[in-house]
Amino acid sequence: MAIRPILVAPDPVLKQKSAPIEGPVTDAHRALMDDMLETMYDAPGIGLAAIQIGEPVRIIVMDLAREGEPKEPRHFVNPEILWASEELLPYEEGCLSVPDYFDDVERPSRVKIRYLNYQGELIEEDAEGIYAVCIQHEMDHLEGVLFIDRLSRLKREKALTRLKKAKREAAL
Numbered sequence: 001m002a003i004r005p006i007l008v009a010p011d012p013v014l015k016q017k018s019a020p021i022e023g024p025v026t027d028a029h030r031a032l033m034d035d036m037l038e039t040m041y042d043a044p045g046i047g048l049a050a051i052q053i054g055e056p057v058r059i060i061v062m063d064l065a066r067e068g069e070p071k072e073p074r075h076f077v078n079p080e081i082l083w084a085s086e087e088l089l090p091y092e093e094g095c096l097s098v099p100d101y102f103d104d105v106e107r108p109s110r111v112k113i114r115y116l117n118y119q120g121e122l123i124e125e126d127a128e129g130i131y132a133v134c135i136q137h138e139m140d141h142l143e144g145v146l147f148i149d150r151l152s153r154l155k156r157e158k159a160l161t162r163l164k165k166a167k168r169e170a171a172l
């Protein structure tokens with residue numbers, strides 16, 4: 001396992017669309033998921049898409065356990081949303097690729113999802129609350145979409161200006 005660098009916006013790689021995994025889940029995919037979880041725990045964060053470490057494949061990891069509780073790692077290969085509620089709910093989101101910026105995003109409050117887990121088993125599940133928020137946020141990454149892309153243009157530009165400034169300062 002290894003901690004990998006997390007790409008930060010604005011990075012063109014984060015705008016890339018991720019490709020599905022063809023065929024079964026292999027040890028190579030599991031090794032990537034292990035790296036992703038280690039990277040996510042180290043950051044620390046609650047969700048990470050493979051593209052955030054520069055791998056354009058449809059893989060997501062997540063752990064929604066509260067601090068001090070036992071870890072609950074979750075793995076998603078080729079996740080799909082089968083159904084989304086009409087009811088929307090605002091939730092304050094952040095992203096490891098958009099450090100130090102948080103804002104409310106409205107999304108369906110409940111979704112039904114299908115994915116392959118770490119073992120490659122096909123799972124169908126209902127998600128609500130923070131689980132629904134997080135899986136939709138991470139699945140946006142697979143389409144090259146960041147949560148700030150769902151904000152007003154003014155807010156998005158404010159966030160990006162701050163990130164560019166931070167990058168410039170880090171380069172000095």
Ligand code: NI
Nearest residue numbers: 094095096097
């Ligand atoms: Ni994110």
